[in-house]
Amino acid sequence: MTKQLSEEQKGEKTIELIDIDELSKNQDNESKSRIMKGKTGLLIATIAIAMSSFHLFTAVVPMVSTKQRALHLLFALVLVFLLYPGRKKSNKGKPTIFDYLFATVSAISVGYLFVMFDTIASRGMSSTTIDLIMGAITMIVILEATRRSVGIELVILSLLFLAYAYLGPYLPGALAHRGYTATTLIEHMYIGSEGIFGIALGTSATYIFLFILFGAFLNGTGLSSFFTNGAMAIAGHRVGGPAKVSILGSAGLGMINGSATANVATTGVFTIPLMKKIGYSKRIAGGVEATASTGGQFTPPIMGAAAFIMAEMLGIPYTSVLIAAIIPAILYFLSIWIMVHYEGKKNGLKGIPKEQLPAFKPIFKERGHLILPVILLMVLLFMDYTPIYAAFFAIVATFLVSYLRKSTRMDFKTLLKTLEEGAKGGLTVAIATAVVGFIIGVVSLTGVGLKLANVILVLANEQLFLTLFLTMVTAIVLGMGLPTAACYIVGATVAAPSLIQLGVEPIVAHFFVLYFACLSAITPPVALASYAAAGIAGESPSKVGWTGFRLGIAGFIVPFAFVYSPELLLQxxxxxxxxxxxxxxxxxxxxxxxxxxxxxxxxxxxxxxxxxxxxxxxxxxxxxxxxxxxxxxxxxxxxxxxxxxxxxxxxxxxxxxxx
Incomplete structure (x- = not known):
């Protein structure tokens, strides 16, 4: 689990350097997806590698958007049904006959759209009976894949929106509408441009997947270990050192993966025990890790999936989102840093003796070159290259740069494993954005987004502060148990319009929603990042959840500040x-x-x-x-x-x- 990076450190009584890749493998063994070997494992690895290769190919050789999204979803559905059991009691080591059946049906129903899209488009997007059958099957398998990989909450929310579209004439008051038949709903979701294969899945199939793959390549070369070990060398000896290591390490890792729970699972297995060792309570240790890891979703340059969706929804360059995120991210992490510092001073918690820590210079000498692809990515983005091209060239650069040091070199086996892990890392986002297409589709059909925005305005009496408060509550409630991307899309569709109607700039309104979509990960009662940290800390999820909420309090105040002072978003x-x-x-x-x-x-x-x-x-x-x-x-x-x-x-x- 640990290893030395240089001869200079041999024989010294130091905390050995952390191999994040090994810790991640151990964490994978506890995930809800299957860990398979043998022929089945080879089959899954082949499909995953093909998925990553397909996305690299379409990054430089564009394909008709709907076709590209269809293949993206096809790969994701097949892999989800093979990797995620239908029930907790199902065999986690081997897919069942029903899993293979779902995977096959998914490939047929989504593959049909890929093959027949030109024909469907030529007849004016009107549907035939077979189109409707394939569309209905696709909707069913997406819901089942969502239940397995994301959770039942998003399935229920999607079904509620579909029911709203169907039962419109029977609803009371302002919520009533003329209603839509099952045929119309299937056509809109399966064939239309505002349903399953709309903007959300399109963002996943292009920007998000490539950036997740880029993060997998960086992990494959060992950049994750560089961040954590570098943080240990820089901050480990300071007051409350391990807590500050957690903040720096989580911020660094968050910049390349943008997932709160993944951050907790990766850095928490190391930092939480260290925090407990120097005297932090279990709840503080878990809360610090959960709060710091949550910040990765809005930390540039590689933010969470929701940031890419925001850029697409607003029709602005990703660099505009990146620039706007800088100051709020600084304020968020600065707040946590100050809190753990004074928590340490209050309780007399000293850091780890400097002589027991690894030196930064040999760490940087060994792996500092791995930062170069991240710098290249930033340069390309600010040179107005599209995120797709920027991510592609950054991935290629990561592979080439890895050969500057023998310890970071990606051989053929590592390359294939990285392609496989990248595809697996993009599955839940792909499925979540597909099912959120149901919600976006219903909103575009019925106009319920504006209706709900008007409800918020009426409840708030058109007062900005009250509207902000209700929008915050809406985003947090929607985010309970949902992935951030799904929570943001729903919040941006339902709640952001009310802020825009009051004169708030669109990017400011969407950032407000984004922050609370992210912070739902540390907001009780359903705080997924805090729950993950609680498991590692050996503490009650409730205690860790409320502690994380307290430590992340700046994240709940700063969004209000940048609404009243847009200068904080550099607007x-x-x-x-x-x-x-x-x-x-x-x-x-x-x-x-x-x-x-x-x-x-x-x-x-x-x-x-x-x-x-x-x-x-x-x-x-x-x-x-x-x-x-x-x-x-x-x-x-x-x-x-x-x-x-x-x-x-x-x-x-x-x-x-x-x-």
Missing amino acids: SNDYLASGLALVSAIIGVFALATSVVGFFLVKNQIIESVLLFSASLLLIQGGIMTDSIGIAILALVFFNQLRRKKRLDIAIDNRKEVI
């Missing part, structure tokens, strides 16, 4: 205003963190925590008047605590003299 050419907003927000985040932890120079009195929290809200909101009041309150608490600290120090010195 203005006034760089001075953006700079002032950033400084104000940083001071506000500091006040917020010390308020939540209950410690600044000394342990907070209750009134001091209340004052610090009030100051944080004033500072994060921005504005000359609010900033001035916030800084004055912060200064008041500081000087009061400084006076108390001096008294405490004198008392301690007097006690020492007596002794």
Whole structure:
């Protein structure tokens, strides 16, 4: 599980370097998908490698979008039915006859659209009986694949939307509509451009899959280990060191995989035990890891799948989303960093002795070159290359750069394994975006999105703050148990329009929804990232969930701040205003963190925590008047605590003299 990277470290009493790839393999053994060997394993590996190869091919040789999406979904459905058991009691080592049957039927129904698409298009997208049969089968297998790989919650939500479309005439009040027949629904979902094979699946089939594959290539070369070991070398010796390692490592890994639970599973198996070892409680250790890992979904340059979908829905370059994400991500991780620092100071938790830690220089010398493909990706994106081309060239560069060091070299076997893992990593996103096509399709047919937006506006009396609050609640509730991408799409379709109607810029409104879609991973009662961390920490999921919620509190406040101060999303050419907003927000985040932890120079009195929290809200909101009041309150608490600290120090010195 561990290995040394250089001869310089042999014989020293150090914490050995972590092999993240090995930890990931161990975590895979505990996942709900099958781990198969032999002929079945070879079959699945072949299909997965073919899927990745197909996407690399279509990145440089474009295909008709619907056909490309159909093959993307075909591969995903077949692999899901072979990898994910239909029941928990099913044999996890071997697919059943029903699994093979579902896989075959999926290939036929989706493959039919691929083969017949030109014919269907030539007759004006009108359907025949066989079209409708294949469409109905496709919808059924997508729902079953979703149940297996994503969860029953998204299946229920999709069925509710389909029922709404069908039962329109029987619904009360503003929700009523003329209703749509089963034939119309199947046509719209299967053949239309706003259903299954619409924008959501299209984003998965192009940008998202390639970026997931890019992350798999980076993992294959060992960049994940570089991030974690580098974080250990940089921050391990500081106050609360392992917690800061968790923050840096999770931020680094989040930049290349964008999955909260995957981050927890990868870094948490190392950082959580270390945090417990130096004195952090189980709930704090689990909460820190869950909160830090969640931030990876909105951390540039490779954000979660939802960020690519946002760019596509808004019709803006991905670089615009990337730039807008910078300051909020900094504020989020800075808040967690300050909290764990003062939590450590409050409890006297020191870091790991520096002599026991690996040195950064040999780590960077051995694997620092693996950062080059990430830099290339950024350069290409800002040179206005499409994300598809940028990801393709970054993947090629990763393979070539790996040969600069023997320890990172990708041989043919590693290459095939990476292609296989990349395909498996993209399955849940592919299935989730396909089933979300049902929801998008119903919204486009019925206009329910605008109706629900109007309901939110009526409930909020068209007040911006109340509308923001209701949008937040909507996004969090929708996100309970759902993948972030699915939660974001539903939230952006249902809730974002209400904000836009009140004059909020579209990118700001969508970012607001995105943040709360991501933060649902640490929001009780269904906090998936916290639950994953709780399992590793050996603590109650509820305790870890509420602790993660407390540690991630900045993530719940910053979105309100950037609605009122869009400068925080760099949506203005006034760089001075953006700079002032950033400084104000940083001071506000500091006040917020010390308020939540209950410690600044000394342990907070209750009134001091209340004052610090009030100051944080004033500072994060921005504005000359609010900033001035916030800084004055912060200064008041500081000087009061400084006076108390001096008294405490004198008392301690007097006690020492007596002794």
